[in-house]
């Protein structure tokens with residue numbers, strides 16, 4: 017177990033819960049596509065004394081004294097983000113990916129302006145204009161989706177919508193889309209009608225850093241991201257843009273949408289960006305994609321329909337309704353078998369968002385644990401057993417999960 021002696025002494029209640037959660041993480045198969053397992057270095061930075069420092073503002077122009085060292089931390093984080101993704105400008109202060117998106121909207125749009133984003137049931141994110149999110153309440157939201165036949169983005173339709181509605185911002189990026197996104201085509205279409213392209217690479221930032229996915233920085237006017245998904249950093253966000261938009265973005269983050277930055281988390285982001293520059297990280301991302309492809313092939317071979325017929329990235333959408341259970345039922349049964357993933361709407365969904373026809377399966381966490389193709393074939397078989405045989409398969413599968421997770425401890 018990780019050494020949390022001080023917590024144990026100061027707050028046994030929280031310590032005990034943290035221990036249970038650590039055990040859960042060790043003994044379950046974590047297949048939530050947006051999760052990952054950070055290095056001890058990232059965790060130490062995030063849990064450090066830098067949390068004590070108030071640093072409203074930006075390096076060199078803070079509203080508080082004593083910022084000379086945290087200035088160095090933030091400058092380094094920015095420099096590394098720019099170098100890792102080949103960007104002219106970076107803002108590393110957004111507390112999360114959602115905050116990054118909100119800041120970009122604030123920078124470039126007035127309330128009532130038009131925003132074109134991907135429909136949630138086709139893979140988009142709540143911050144891309146969901147009626148329940150501020151983005152959906154503040155802006156006039158138009159959505160695009162995937163084609164019925166290929167279940168890949170309907171680029172022709174995107175261009176039609178841009179031409180008809182003339183959005184200020186077009187968003188390219190998703191939370192549950194298993195295929196490559198053509199940022200080049202998206203930017204050409206947006207620019208043809210004087211719209212800005214915002215690429216939201218929250219899910220695929222790690223793949224982009226390792227050149228396993230087209231880099232949106234070359235084509236988009238502004239790129240937002242989370243650091244905690246495939247990028248394997250702390251929970252947080254960042255924004256990349258061209259130099260000319262730097263000041264505008266900075267003002268939109270602070271004081272536009274946030275107060276003081278989390279300097280401990282910014283240090284952890286810097287550590288994560290450095291880790292992402294290594295060969296080891298590239299190998300990890302390659303393996304993540306290989307694992308997802310292997311898993312997709314195998315569950316299809318086991319008779320389960322996979323949306324779009326496979327994957328190009330770190331995640332798979334499986335249509336379990338075709339196999340006779342809802343996404344919610346699958347999520348609950350798999351959880352009983354110690355396999356964690358989430359229900360997910362699929363394109364042209366016929367069930368409610370609380371039931372869903374699909375499940376989303378991601379390989380970032382299990383790949384961080386050291387799983388390769390061999391273990392992913394095994395995972396695919398275990399998932400298929402639960403989907404195809406139901407409750408009766410749960411005890412056997414749980415036993416297999418126990419064996420697998422013991423073989424690949426997280427914090428050895």
Ligand SMILES: *Cc1c(COP(=O)(O)O)cnc(C)c1O
Pocket residue numbers: 050112113114115117140141143189190191216218219242252
């Ligand atoms: C995860 C995600 C975000 C950020 O979400 P947070 O929970 O705020 O970190 C933004 N956009 C997309 C497409 C995402 O998948």
